[in-house]
Amino acid sequence: MNNEILWNxxxxxxxxxxxxxxxxxxxxPIKLYKIENNMATIIVxxxxxxxxxxxxxxxxxxxxxxxxxxxxxxxxxxLEKDIQIEQEQISFINPNETxxxxxxxxxxxxxxxxxxxxxxxxxxxxxxxxxxxLAVAKSPGESYNPLFIYGSSGLGKTHLMHAIGNYIxxxxxxxxxxxxSKEFIDDYTRISRKGNNLTNYDYAxxxxxxxxxxxxxxIDDIQFMxxxxxxxxxxxxxxxFLHDEKKQIIISSDRSPNDLNKLEERLKxxxxxxxxxxxxPPELPLRKNIIIKKLAALNLSIEMKxxxxxxIAANISTDVRSLEGAINRLMSYxxxxxxxxxxxxxxxxxxxxxxxxxxxxxxxxxxxxxxxADQFQISVDDLKSKKRSAxxxxxxxxxxYLSRTILNESFERIGLEFGGKDHSTVMxxxxxxxxxxxxxxxxxxxxxxxxxxxx
Ligand code: ADP
Ligand code: MG
Numbered sequence: 001m002n003n004e005i006l007w008n009x010x011x012x013x014x015x016x017x018x019x020x021x022x023x024x025x026x027x028x029p030i031k032l033y034k035i036e037n038n039m040a041t042i043i044v045x046x047x048x049x050x051x052x053x054x055x056x057x058x059x060x061x062x063x064x065x066x067x068x069x070x071x072x073x074x075x076x077x078x079l080e081k082d083i084q085i086e087q088e089q090i091s092f093i094n095p096n097e098t099x100x101x102x103x104x105x106x107x108x109x110x111x112x113x114x115x116x117x118x119x120x121x122x123x124x125x126x127x128x129x130x131x132x133x134l135a136v137a138k139s140p141g142e143s144y145n146p147l148f149i150y151g152s153s154g155l156g157k158t159h160l161m162h163a164i165g166n167y168i169x170x171x172x173x174x175x176x177x178x179x180x181s182k183e184f185i186d187d188y189t190r191i192s193r194k195g196n197n198l199t200n201y202d203y204a205x206x207x208x209x210x211x212x213x214x215x216x217x218x219i220d221d222i223q224f225m226x227x228x229x230x231x232x233x234x235x236x237x238x239x240x241f242l243h244d245e246k247k248q249i250i251i252s253s254d255r256s257p258n259d260l261n262k263l264e265e266r267l268k269x270x271x272x273x274x275x276x277x278x279x280x281p282p283e284l285p286l287r288k289n290i291i292i293k294k295l296a297a298l299n300l301s302i303e304m305k306x307x308x309x310x311x312i313a314a315n316i317s318t319d320v321r322s323l324e325g326a327i328n329r330l331m332s333y334x335x336x337x338x339x340x341x342x343x344x345x346x347x348x349x350x351x352x353x354x355x356x357x358x359x360x361x362x363x364x365x366x367x368x369x370x371x372x373a374d375q376f377q378i379s380v381d382d383l384k385s386k387k388r389s390a391x392x393x394x395x396x397x398x399x400x401y402l403s404r405t406i407l408n409e410s411f412e413r414i415g416l417e418f419g420g421k422d423h424s425t426v427m428x429x430x431x432x433x434x435x436x437x438x439x440x441x442x443x444x445x446x447x448x449x450x451x452x453x454x455x
Pocket of ligand 1: 069115121122125151152153154156157159160290320321324357
């Protein structure tokens with residue numbers, strides 16, 4: 001992962017946690033210069049940023065860095081004018097159209113060496129995906145082409161894709177390229193931009209060199225491409241070109257090709273040519289195993305009691321990213337407090353913002369269904385039914401949304417509790433209610449009121 005991608009991820013972590021003014025004033029103008037030996041050097045435009053960020057947002061930055069890099073990182077803030085920026089490096093990360101020509105493309109795989117098969121922990125929910133990924137890594141371009149990996153956020157899709165790329169780089173001299181679909185869209189937007197100068201042609205060369213000369217193309221989060229029809233068209237050509245040449249293509253998405261509503265049919269068809277595998281939310285034994293192995297990998301001399309592992313595994317069930325976040329938070333907290341042993345009360349205290357209900361008093365989906373049904377004067381059976389009239393569908397969507405936001409339940413689990421709905425139906429319902437809450441005051445109030453009634 002290059003610094004720009006990494007930093008954008010850090011900002012994505014911070015942004016939802018602060019208000020927009022704070023974000024624009026203090027976070028938007030700063031950028032990552034480098035990370036070395038777990039120390040991030042961050043460039044700020046003015047002294048005032050240095051002082052205010054250090055005093056007020058230090059923990060935010062540390063925990064976001066920890067989450068994104070998987071490491072406990074410290075940081076320093078340096079002024080832009082005090083730093084000698086290696087211009088060449090920057091101009092490569094952010095190619096400057098006016099200086100590009102066909103020789104300027106320097107290949108970089110964008111692979112993050114930290115994501116390997118060795119440190120990917122396998123359980124029932126990801127076994128098939130891992131085995132398929134390994135098969136592709138061992139014989140790229142041969143049998144499973146394209147490989148399409150899908151599943152909700154935080155389940156390890158990006159990790160697995162990097163693992164494939166790293167494996168191929170280590171064992172062959174094939175050229176691998178990992179890009180997010182956003183990077184592909186940005187690159188394509190640059191070529192298609194209208195203008196009278198010739199630089200677009202230069203950029204077209206750059207694009208060709210970058211995407212058509214690889215042996216393995218990995219495109220992450222293809223769902224973002226659904227909103228850009230022209231880019232889909234270009235991707236279609238790139239896909240055909242590489243596939244005809246028997247080059248391996250690996251794609252990930254948060255949903256299956258059929259659920260990618262605005263994706264062109266011809267792309268969907270192609271995605272189905274190879275193999276599709278989905279990753280599910282981690283089951284309890286896998287969650288425990290992940291906690292144990294991630295702790296060991298941190299290599300800190302802090303011991304975690306068995307009941308703490310059980311507590312985290314029982315309460316954080318949606319995805320691995322949240323599990324990692326909880327572990328990092330608990331570890332940073334214990335380091336800060338100087339503990340070398342973590343018991344249950346320390347864990348409950350450190351994680352109180354993440355785990356809001358203790359195991360004993362846990363709210364469950366049934367309780368939410370009952371409160372929502374009462375509020376709208378319908379029955380719980382209606383909520384679980386297939387009825388689609390607005391008077392039933394709307395409360396059902398709210399109940400799904402609350403199950404997700406209050407209980408952190410997986411889309412799959414919620415779907416099951418609502419009479420066997422598909423995980424994408426639940427996902428759409430949650431997105432819809434979130435949108436309505438953000439945009440309609442009366443809906444925000446209704447949902448707030450229901451929340452107050454949930455025991
Ligand atoms: P996705 O791309 O599906 O949103 P990521 O690949 O970014 O998820 O995974 C989120 C985090 O969880 C990463 O730090 C990744 O290393 C870690 N992770 C996910 N699944 C596993 C696993 N099975 N074993 C070890 N780490 C995992
Ligand atoms: Mg990902």
